[in-house]
Amino acid sequence: MxxxxxxxxxxxxxxxxxxxxxxxxxxxxxxxxxxxxxxxxxxxxxxxxxxxxxxxxxxxxxxxxxxxxxxxxxxxxxxxxxxxxxxxxxxxxxxxxxxxxxxxxxxxxxxxxxxxxxxxxxxxxxxxxxxxxxxxxxxxxxxxxxxxxxxxxxxxxxxxxxxxxxxxxxxxxxxxxxxxxxxxxxPIEAVDKLPAAVDLMIRKEAVQLEAARDPSFNIQMLRKALTKSAQVK
Missing domain, CATH: 3.50.30.40 (Ribonuclease E inhibitor RraA/RraA-like)
Structure with missing residues (x-):
């Protein structure tokens, strides 16, 4: 290098x-x-x-x-x-x-x-x-x-x-x-791609965490959050 x-x-x-x-x-x-x-x-x-x-x-x-x-x-x-x-x-x-x-x-x-x-x-x-x-x-x-x-x-x-x-x-x-x-x-080829991948992962997890931390959280909210999280691009 x-x-x-x-x-x-x-x-x-x-x-x-x-x-x-x-x-x-x-x-x-x-x-x-x-x-x-x-x-x-x-x-x-x-x-x-x-x-x-x-x-x-x-x-x-x-x-x-x-x-x-x-x-x-x-x-x-x-x-x-x-x-x-x-x-x-x-x-x-x-x-x-x-x-x-x-x-x-x-x-x-x-x-x-x-x-x-x-x-x-x-x-x-x-x-x-x-x-x-x-x-x-x-x-x-x-x-x-x-x-x-x-x-x-x-x-x-x-x-x-x-x-x-x-x-x-x-x-x-x-x-x-x-x-x-x-x-x-x-892997060296992954270094430049990591910031964008981290950002995507954090945004996906944020949807689930927001729902989980809601005082009224239940299984229905979890299903919706998982579906919404999967759609984050």
Whole structure:
């Protein structure tokens, strides 16, 4: 992707992730059953607005002791940071904990959140764990598996490859939308169509909600509202 061909992702942060998922059902109905997280996540800061960015994928390990030298591990780590820093921006780190018991140790904490934020990353979706909850970089979002106190043998295994986190398959540069509900991969061809799809969906739902919130609401009103909602174009 060139800078001239990149879509404006910032507009998509206006809406929460469930709204984006609903709108994608209208644009790419074949994606209805996949492309999003399907497991419970622990959100670092539920008050933050949604994050939208290009995926920087990696696999990590925390439980298993390293077999490589400290120099090899350090070289891979700096190469990973170089990868995270690369364009396009903004980015979202998507990291799969490759242990049999993912989340035993924390990949994310005070140091990693500040480094990633400084390299242009808005947040992370990870099957690993997090810690240092009061000291993580401000306005950096994390959706993690759990909260634990130790990072154990935290290390990067590889990066830039396909990963699967909470049932969501992600590739390098996939567009990720995430908030306290979870995350979803947005096909790049759907980005420009999403605002109109969200508007249509909201107008359809508004008809049903108006009826449901009426003090005299009954089954007859519901039938009428559903019919009227289906006619909204």
């Amino acid at each position: 060139t800078s001239n061909s990149l879509p404006d992702l910032s507009i998509l942060a206006r809406w929460d992730t469930p709204t984006i998922c609903n709108a994608l059902e209208l644009i790419v109905p074949e994606r209805r059953g996949h492309g999003f997280t399907v497991e419970q996540v622990v959100c670092l800061d539920p008050t933050l607005k949604p994050i939208v960015g290009y995926a920087r994928t990696a696999r990590c390990s925390t439980r298993t002791p390293p077999t490589e030298s400290a120099q090899e591990l350090a070289e891979r780590r700096i190469n990973y940071y170089d990868y995270v820093a690369g364009p396009p921006h903004p980015t979202v780190a998507v990291i799969q904990d490759f242990e049999t018991d993912p989340g035993a140790g924390a990949f994310w904490g005070e140091v990693q959140t500040n480094i990633h934020k400084g390299l242009g990353c808005l947040g992370a979706v990870t099957s690993s764990a997090m810690r240092d909850l009061n000291d993580c970089a401000p306005r950096f979002q994390i959706l993690a598996r759990k909260v634990v106190p130790s990072h154990i043998y935290n290390k990067v295994i590889d990066f830039g490859t396909q990963v699967e986190v909470f049932g969501m398959v992600v590739n390098h540069d996939d567009i990720i939308h995430a908030d306290r509900h979870g995350a979803v991969v947005i």
